[in-house]
Amino acid sequence: MSDFVSGYWSWFITVPTVAGIVWLLFFTRSQSKSGSTDGETTGHVWDEDLQEYNNPLPLWWRNLFYLTIAFGVVYLALYPGLGSFPGLLGWTSKGEYEDEVRAADAQFGPIYADFLQQDLEKVAANKDALRIGERLFVNYCASCHGSDARGSRGFPNLRDTEWMYGGDPKAIETTILNGRQGVMPAWEIPLGGQDGVNAMAEYVLQLSGREYDAQLAAIGKEKYPQLCIGCHGPEAKGNPAIGAPDLTNNIWLHGGSRQSIRETIGAGRMGRMPAHKDFLGEAKVHLLAAYVASLTGDYETFSDER
Ligand code: HEC
Ligand code: HEC
Known part of the structure; x- marks a missing residue:
């Protein structure tokens, strides 16, 4: 007080x-x-x-x-109540919270520490660990990724097969520990205005197997090697090192409508996944990584995606 x-x-x-x-x-x-x-x-x-x-x-x-x-x-x-007089008991809400955290750490710390010693693969196969992971996810991640982990516009779906930063458990753990920042620059000026953006959007639609305007897509395709290849790759399969998404799978972080794609290309996009290392500690992140890795259901198949 x-x-x-x-x-x-x-x-x-x-x-x-x-x-x-x-x-x-x-x-x-x-x-x-x-x-x-x-x-x-x-x-x-x-x-x-x-x-x-x-x-x-x-x-x-x-x-x-x-x-x-x-x-x-x-x-x-x-108790505290009279101005800045702290009260004879010295009680504070912060102190009470810290006591609770200390009690919880004493109770669950050894369990978390035990899981931290195990490989992510092993933790992801442990039902008790996944249950704890789910609770942690709902508390710390659901506000952005949704309680079902399916995300929303700008916040990636963690149950699908597309991973901007790699979907093997180790990569997921790195993402959660250190955070990620994905920067898609704005291309309206380099593409020579809105017409150039629209043409590039048609090419992106073509890449993901959607209906597209062939004439415009051909114009966009010409610019791809010069402007986009460095990040999205020669086959537009993306680059997990910088979080450039695969443009061929028709899975969209920022919306897949023609209009959304035009906006993405014209004005650029930026996404930030906050780092959780200091906030949650490695043991909790380990459980979270195992939980997220388990979400796609078939744990074996996605570990060597991309
Ligand atoms: C400097 C690297 C870089 C370059 C160059 C680049 N992009 Fe991107 N692009 C990204 C990143 C990173 C993202 C993801 C943004 C995020 O994290 O929110 C992205 C996202 C996108 C998306 C959205 C995908 C989705 O799932 O919603 C589209 C479409 C796209 N880029 C198209 C292009 C096109 C077309 C070009 C060339 C004109 C291009 N990009 C050039 C890095 C790049
Ligand atoms: C403040 C919002 C926010 C919170 C909280 C948050 N995330 Fe994220 N997360 C994001 C955004 C935004 C991205 C995409 C970053 C980008 O666009 O480059 C992301 C990306 C990710 C990715 C990478 C997905 C991929 O395709 O590679 C994983 C994994 C992830 N988050 C897991 C978590 C977990 C687990 C938690 C809880 C500890 C969490 N996130 C909490 C916003 C958040």
Whole structure:
């Protein structure tokens, strides 16, 4: 509670709080002393004959009221609440969170450490490990890749067979540990404007086996070796070292409509997968990598893709 820029704000909270409690006690004391109005009406009348009497509150009610005040005073003495006063117990929400994390680490740490010693292949075949991996995935990855890991526009599907950065378990682990950044430059100017972009989009459609305009695609094809080959490769199969995707499989990260492809080529795209090494630690990432590797179902077939 030492986040205040000056002591003023601490007093700004403390003084009205304490004054409020003192005032409440004082006010109720003077009320209960002046019992002289007992049995008299306040003069308020509703619905013709419904009168309000000025009777004292029942004793149990008043005691309950004093009890809540006593609770408040004790609470404010023990826990942080009065400005920057930390409370006699020294409790903080951060400290409580850290205690929980420490307890969880003590409980699960040895289990994680055990899996960390094993090959990813072995971990990916262990049902218990995959269950932990799934929980971790839902907590830390689902916000971007979806709880079913099927991704969305700009966030890759982790269940399909296309891997921008390589789909063998080791490559997946590297991706999660260190993060990745994929940069597709904008080509509108090098392609000579929107017509050039549209022609290139037709060629990309042709590459992925879709319907295309043959005349325009031929124009795009001419430019491919000069502008695109360096990253997407001579056969447009992509390059996992820089995350350039395969353009021949009709699987799209940024949308496969003619319009989306034109936008991708014209304006470029950028995707960033954050690094998780420091945030989660190697043991959790190991379990996550095994889980993600297991998602395509047939673990054996994709390890030598591309
Ligand atoms: C400097 C390397 C580089 C060059 C050169 C390059 N690209 Fe890309 N391209 C990428 C990367 C990296 C991505 C993935 C972007 C991401 O991570 O979001 C990409 C993505 C794409 C996509 C989107 C694929 C999808 O699944 O949505 C298309 C289409 C594409 N590039 C076409 C082209 C064309 C056509 C050219 C030549 C005019 C070209 N690229 C030149 C690196 C490159
Ligand atoms: C802030 C959003 C975000 C979070 C959180 C995130 N990712 Fe990603 N991830 C991405 C993006 C964006 C890409 C694609 C990077 C690119 O376009 O180059 C990606 C790429 C990947 C890839 C590479 C896919 C391929 O085709 O090679 C894997 C594997 C992956 N993420 C796994 C995970 C796991 C496991 C987690 C949880 C620990 C996670 N991601 C958390 C945004 C995220």
